[in-house]
Amino acid sequence: MNKNRSGLVLALFIFAGFLLWSVSIRQSLLFILGIGLGLVLAGMRFGFTTGWRNLIENRDPSGVYAQILLLGIAAAISLPLLAAFPTELNAALGPPSISLLVGALVFGAAMQIADGCGSGTLYKAGLGIPLNMAILPMFALGSFLGSVHLGWWLELGKLQPVSLLSSAGLSGALILTFVGLAIFAGISWWWSKGAKVARPAFNKTLLIGAVLLAVLAVTNLVVAGQPWGIVYGFGLWTAKVAQAANLFDPSVNTFWSQATHAQALQQSVFLDLTTITNLGILAGALLIFSGKKSDSQSKLTAKQWLVGILAGFLLGYSSRLAFGCNVGAMVSGISTGSLHGWIWVVLAFLGSLAGVRIRKHYGY
Template identity: 75%
Template sequence: MSHRIWLTGAFSLFALFLLWFVSIRQSLLFLVGIGLGAVLAGARFGFTTGWRNLINQRDASGVLAQLVLLAIAAAVSIPLLAAFPGELSAALGPLSISLLIGAFVFGAAMQIADGCGSGTLYKAGLGIPLNMAILPMFALGSFLGSAHLGWWLELGAYQPVSLVSTYGASAALLLTFLGLALLAVMSWLWSKTAPSVKSVWNKTALIGAVLLAILAILNLIIAGQPWGVVYGFGLWAAKIAQAAHLFDPTGNAFWGQPVNAQALQQSVFLDITSITNIGILAGALWISARKNTDATKALTTTQWVVGLVAGFLLGYSSRLAFGCNVGAMVSGISTGSVHGWIWVVMAFMGSLIGVRIRRYYGY
C-alpha cells in the first residue's frame, strides 16, 4: 500500500507539472492514460489473448468483450464526429498493399510476442521481462516502418474511406453495428463447438471493455483525435536517431510532413500519443504495486531471440498497417474507418499463423 501512495503522489505531481508547464489537455490525457493502463492491467484485458483463446480453445469471451468495447465507443464517437467535423478527427488509414501485409504480419507477431501495442505497454509497466525488452524493439521497428512508409505506399494505395463522411452518421453507425453483430455471431458459433468453454461472457472482461470504451471516448473528446499507441513509439525512436545524427527527416515521406516534423522538434510532452502511452505505463505500474504480477517462466535463449524479433516486427508492421489493435481496430472501427475492418481480417489471419509459431517455440 505504501508503494501505491508514493506512486499516486508522483503521478499527481507529474500531472500538475503538465498542467502548469505544458497544457491542461496534456495533463488530462495523462490521467486518461493512467486509467487506460490501470484497466488494461487490472482486468488483464488482452486483445492478443482474446484472439488466441478463440483460436486455440474456442473461447469467445475475450473477443465478445472487445466487440462490446467497439460497439460502445462507436455509439458515441461516430455521432460526435458527425456533429463536430472541424474539432474531432477519425482514425483513417489508406487502403493499401502495406495495410494488407502490415496487418497480417502484426497479427502473427503479436501472438509470438504476447502483446499488441497496448499489451506491450501495460505488461512492461507490470514488470514482465520479455515485454520490457520488447518495448524498445517495438519503438525501433515503428520508427523504421515510418521511415520506409513512402516506399511501401508506392506499391499501391487508395485514399482513406470514412463511413461517416460517405454515408452520414446514422448509416455509418448502422453498418458498424451490423459488422460487429456479424463478428459476434461468428464468434458465438465457433465457441459453441468447444465443450470446455463454460460461458462466452466474462464479467471482468466486460467491465474492462466498458471502462476502456469510456476512456477511449474521453481521449477523443480531449485530444480531438482517437486513442493511438504506435505513433508515440516511433516518435521516441526517431527523436533518439535524430539526436544521434543517425537520421535526417528532411525529404522523408513520413517525417518530412509538417505535423510529424513539428513533433520531432518539440517536447515529447506535447505529443498526444506519447503522453497517453506514458500514462498507460504509469497506470500499469500502479496496479503492479497493489498485487504481485503473474509469475513468468524462464525463457530460453531461442525464445528471447524470437520474442525480440517479433517485437521489432510489431513496430514495423503496425506502421505499415496504420495502427495496431488500438489505433487501427478500436479507433479505426469506432470512428467509421474502412481500413479498420480490413485490418481486423488480415490481422486475424496472421494470428492463425502466429499461434502456431508460438506453440512451436514453446511459449
C-alpha cells in the first residue's frame, strides 16, 4: 500500500471513529457502507449510464443485464423485509406526477451528456475526472433549485404514491417485480440481436458488482431504515449554504418547510443519512484513485465544457422532480415496490435515446 493510500485509509478510519464517538453508531456504519459502495462502483466501473449507452449504441446488453440482476436480488430481499418490518423500514415511494414524467425524461438525456447519473457523478469526481468534478457542484445546485420549485411542479398534477406491497401483498409485489424485470431483460435481448459485432451477453465483473451493490443496498435499508439515495444530500448541502448566506427562507417554501426537511436544515449535516453515504462513496472512489493517474479524458472544448456543466445542472434539477436518480428512483424505487420507479425507468430510457444523440453531436 503506497503512502498516499495509507494516509487516506488512516483519515477515513479517524472520521469513522469521529462519527461513532460524536454522532452515532448508525452514521459510522453508513459511512463504511458508503465506502463499500464507492469501492464497488469505482473499482468495477459499474456505470448505470454507460450500461444504457452501450445497449443503445452498440446493442451490448451486458451492463443492463447486470442492473437487472442488481434489481432482482435487492427486491427479493427488500420486499420481504419491508413486509416483516413495516414500521421500522420505509420504501422509496414517489407520486406518479407531471414532475416525475418531465424529470425522468430530462434526467435520462442529461445523464448521457454528462456521462454520469447521481452515483456516477460522485464516484467519477472521486476518481479525479475533471468534467465530473465540475459537474458535482452544479448537480447540487440543480437539486436544490428543483426542491425549491417542486411544489409548483406537483400542482400541475399528481397521484398518491403507489406501493406494490400495499396494493398486491408480498407475493403479488414479488411476482409483479420479477415479471417486470423479465420483460426488461427480454426487450434488452431483442434489442441486442441487431448487433453488428458479436459480444458476450454477460460481463463477469459487472455481474459480481451487481451482487455486491445489491447486498450493500439492502444493508443500507436495514441500517438507515430507508433505501439508498443520492440526490437529497446534494440538495441539502446547497440549501444549508443558501440559508446561511440569507439567500433562502425555508419557512415559506413548500418542500423545505415540511417538518422532516426543516429539521435536516437545522441539525448537523453529519446526521443526514444520505449525506453520510455520499461522503462514503466519494471516499471509496478516492481509495481507488489514490496513487494512480486520473482516468484519461481527452481535452474538452469550451463548448463541451459548457454543455457538460449545463447537463450537470439539469441532472440535479430533474432528479429532484423525478424523486430520485438511477439509485433513488430506479434501484431503490423498484426494489422496494414503488410504481414510480417503473415509470422512471421507461421515461429515463426514452430520454437517454435523445441524450446519446446529443452527446455524439457535441463530440463527447
